[in-house]
Amino acid sequence: MKKLIGNLKGDKGIWSFVALLAVFSFMPVFSASSNLAFMNNGTGNTLSYLIKHAVHIIVGFFMIYRLHKTPYHYYRAISRILLPFVWLLLGYTLFKGTVIDGANASRWIQIPFVGITFQTSTVASIVLMIYVARYLSKTRETPITFQNSFLELWTPVGITLALILPANFSTAALIFSMVILLVFIGKYPLKYIGTIIVMGIVAFSFFILIVKAFPDAFPNRVDTWMSRIENFTSDKPDEDDYQIEKAKIAIASGGLYGNGPGKSVQKNFLPQSSSDFIYAIIVEEYGLIGGLGVLLMYMLLFFRFIVAAHKANSLFGKLLVVGLGFPIIFQALINMGVAVELLPVTGQTLPLISSGGSSIWVTSIAIGIILSVTKKEQEVAEELKEKEQREVALQKLIDKQLAEDEAEKLQDFNLENNHSIEEVSNPMDAVRNK
Template sequence: MDSVIRLKDLTQAWFVKNLKGDPWLWSVAVFLLVGGVPVVYSASVMEAYLEHNGDTEYLLYKQIQSAGMAFLVMYFVHLIPYTKFVIFSRLGVWLSIILLFLTFFKGINVNDASRWVEIPFINRRFQPSELAKVALIAHLALVLARRFKKGWNTLESLIEPIFMIGLVCALIYRSNISTSALLGATCFMMMYVGKVPIKYLFFTFCVFIFFSGVLVVLKLGQRGGTAEKRIEQFFNSEKVEYQASHAFIAMARGGLTGEGVAKSRQRRYLPHSNSDFVFAIIVEEYGTLGAIFVICAFLLLLYRGLKAIEKPKRPYGGLLSAGLTFSIVFQAFATMAVTVGLFPVTGQTLPFISKGGTSMLFTGLAMGIILSVSRGELEEKTI
């Protein structure tokens, strides 16, 4: 008994010493990362069997690797004082713009969309839009924090953030309309939290609506036809989209307590069951109760991530944490809304859970920055 108590004390001491920041945020991140592994494994059995010579555990090891790498990124990033990210914010935005242009001309085309570039020498795919999301949010937080201290006196002070947001979202729009829309909504919420005057917010909203309309009318997006078809199917009550119909069947089978771990049947028929529609598998195997746990985890992340706004001495940290929190939570609830039929099919993954190396790593990066902000009080004298 004494050895068990001593082991418990040593474990607690290790966590207190090494895992700094908000313990609730750590709990949410670890719960979602660890809990996502058996879900993705179950949803990937058929895909792994068909595409990897019967090796049903291939994607299990890939998911464990992705979750482990995300945790390591999150851990090492949270040790860095968040004020250090000021140095890389503008550089990160311009680097992501260059990579998005590179994707435009030489990107790898999958499902009629060029979203990936291949990293030389290691032959791994990389999705520049994931970098662009984190970099743009970090840079916008810096711009808004500086204006937060000086005040919003003229409309000209909004030119730089509007230009940056518009350029990045337009480049992402070409291959991923839903990601562009979610990033735009995140930036708009950051501007609202950053106390941009209502008249300037209204002007910004009108500008983005106008240019979004231009992009739609000119059909400049690679996935414009697909998006239009999905929206038509969404509003057509007589014909349910194939993926959505099987997602509904999976959730209906789940009931209150679910079919049990790795007992999903719809994983055989539901396309992208380990990525875009993984929430349907969660409901089928773990029931409504399991889904509520996942929803509550993201709501807790939203609540704790926004706590940093209450610190008046660090507007940059508050806006940075709020922006990245909005980004993760908006994507999560958009994915869940699509699964239950509230939104048209978008192709968004569920953060921390869905299969996807690039998405998992940058979610870990974003969470590491949020944890860095939560570590303690810093007076931002140099920002």
């Protein structure tokens, strides 16, 4: 174990908080999977779901380990190569996407012969963030202009968001917000950022008008968004969608200390209790203290991301940490906000805690790349420390040699003086003897 921990490079704080969240996830996932275990005439045995979640976590940590060993500057070229393939996957998902548990149509894609499903928009977000970080950090001989950046930066961003938006508004909005934050940190001109935000609002409004005019033109979930916003702003909850009500009951019954691990009642009635609404189950079983503890873990992880971005020795490294780390924290806050009815239902999972392989693996990929950045910082610091130690050792050796040379010169000088004194004193002794 000590040898294994010794092979883990990078920010130890990030490693620790990620491991704590992953280990804690076993308890609420094991408890909240009971409703899934009883679906379709199931036996109610949640052990298989726990084993499945354990496999997802183990594979996720293997991804983190392998990716954090790879120098992060390799991802510059990889993002440009992968972006067109991501567009093909998003287009295929939009028109041929599968359905998971009767919901979330056109978000998921299934790998043939394997049976694994994953959400392509989460993969697209990572590739796009790396691409934006690469563009902002590359060396230029001339200042950025809106015309050049629109073609090279905003056109790929627009294509990616256009393919995600019809099926997943919350993910598209989160990605767009993170791109805006990233270009702001990357010192992209503010007047151009304002122009892009206005263009984004206009494009989204035009999209809504097109969908309303031609509702069957292409797959979309605009009606679902509208109903969720109406339910959020209305005093009369929708009778067919009672997820928020069940989540509020779960949170209210948890109290300060909770009902205890595995003793949730609402997990049997709350849809998506092991994924989208797992935070409500956490508060019901572990109380307000448990809920705040989970929130604290994410905030501490957020703090470590800020420290890692500050310490990064290149602009590309700083932007990678921000572009890949901050969305993890904001997604967690959105998930918690939905559970406590601060936000409309969005379908965002709780990173590293909710069940689901694609969510865990994509988060693991982002964590692995961030740790690769911090590993490089650590290596540079170790090289500087070794260089300083070599310089100190060399200086000590030089000082020692100089001291020995001075001592030898002094000794020769003393011998010469003693010899001269003897030569002077010997004739005087001869005269006295006479």
